[in-house]
Amino acid sequence: MQRYLELVHKLGNEFDVFRLMHLPRGQNKKADALSKLAALTFYHLLKNVWVEVLMEKSIDEKLTIAPIEDEDPNWMxxxxxxxxxxxxxxxxxxxxxxxxxxxxxxxxxxxxxxxxxxxxxxxxxxxxxxxxxxxxxxxxxxxxxxxxxxxxxxxxxxxxxxxxxxxxxxxxxxxxxxxxxHAPISRAPRHPMIPIMTAWPFCKWAIDIVGPITACSGGIKFLVVAIDYFTKWVERYREGNKSALGLYGNEWVDELLKVLWEHRTTHKNSTGETSFSLIYGMEAGIPAELLVPMKRMRSFNESSNDEGLRANLNMLEERREIAAIREAVNK
Missing domain, CATH: 1.10.340.70 (Endonuclease III; domain 1)
Structure with missing residues (x-):
């Protein structure tokens, strides 16, 4: 109910005049008469009770994406x-x-x-x-x-x-x-770096502290960064994309999961794969594919998709071994 109340206040601010009035029961006779009219007039109809199940709250925002059409003619x-x-x-x-x-x-x-x-x-x-x-x-x-x-x-x-x-x-x-x-500042090391190798996901982690960043609710200014050596899976936030959170001011904590997801679905030069694919055996879909639907979305079939996902997991070991070789060559 608090969320509904907040929405009412928000919409009310968009009007020049907005008032909420409480009507006593004595002044609500017309509405009562209308509510009883159906029962009094249509007595011959079946007394069926129709039930509608609302799967989502009306207060929740829905993402509506309309397909984008290309201009004509174009380069194609x-x-x-x-x-x-x-x-x-x-x-x-x-x-x-x-x-x-x-x-x-x-x-x-x-x-x-x-x-x-x-x-x-x-x-x-x-x-x-x-x-x-x-x-x-x-x-x-x-x-x-x-x-x-x-x-x-x-x-x-x-x-x-x-x-x-x-x-x-x-x-x-x-x-x-x-x-x-928030353009990155070069901090190249003065001495050659010593490569650290790992053979499998989540066997070895690197942990560091990033900050200070704009204080959010609760006074949080620093982040503990945890990243897996093999898959480059980021469990907390890395400094390289501070610009992604700079737009949100002191509300950057609420956007942190989105930034982490973007890191996990971006190809890494060291392995040639995304962190997501090295863990789950497939690439994750992103909102851009809803704007311009790809063939895999247009031909999606739930039963064959489940079978394909299991097949990907069977071949995941080979994919990880190839990624490990690429990482070793890169280092």
Whole structure:
């Protein structure tokens, strides 16, 4: 009830005049008559009691995401025309460019994909969708607030592509006030670092203290950082993304879990995998995939999905061994 009351006060502040009046029972006769009218007039109807089960509270906020449509024409138009109808632009240079690029693209169910050197084909999107995907990855619900190369790499690892992805990511970072304010300071060691190796997840942890940060409720200014050596799973917050929490002032504790989730679902250079995939055997979905649905979301089947998850767990040991080799080579 306290949450409902807070919402009433919040909505009331948006009106010029807002009053709550208590009506005595003697002045409520019309409402009483209306409530009894159905029982008096429709006596011949069945006295069925219909029960509606509300699965969610009306006070809870719901995330509504509308699919983003691309503008037309865009950079994909010429490629699609060539792949479908073998139609080339009138300009000779542009036609030659399309002819050279076309082998790297393929149409699947009428949707354009680009062949990738790192894995499966990636979904091609236009400028409108590109802006929304970058915004979601950089400053969305699970905000990354990282450098533009990391952001562009994550977007491509998720499975999206457009020709100017790197430049657009750089523009997003340069326009972000929080990223500029909390830009990382180089603290390169004076002496060579001694690599610490571990063979399996959660066998060895590193613990440190980060701070001081803006004091939140309770006067908390410091964080205890715990990170697994093998999977790079962050159990608390690392200093590299202080900009992700700088926007929230003294309410940064409430946003901490979102920042941690973003770290756990970002590919690490040392292992070539995300922390999430090395633990659960699969990649986690992110809100950006709701804005521009991928093929795995459009063809989701609960029964076959459960079977696939179990198969991933069976092959997880091999995946971890490969990650350990990559980490050793990297160090």
């Amino acid at each position: 138009t010429s490629l699609v025309k060539f792949l479908i109808e073998s139609e080339l632009p009138a300009d000779v240079k542009e036609a030659r460019m399309i002819h050279v690029k076309a082998p790297m693209y393929v149409l699947i169910e009428g949707i354009l994909y680009r062949k990738s050197y790192l894995g499966p084909s990636v979904l091609c999107i236009g400028q409108n969708r590109a802006k929304e995907v970058l915004r979601e990855v950089h400053e969305g619900y699970f905000a990354l607030y990282s450098r533009y190369r990391t952001i562009s790499a994550k977007v491509m690892c998720i499975g999206y592509f457009w020709p100017t992805i790197h430049n657009h990511a750089a523009e997003v970072v340069r326009a972000c006030q929080s990223c500029q304010q």
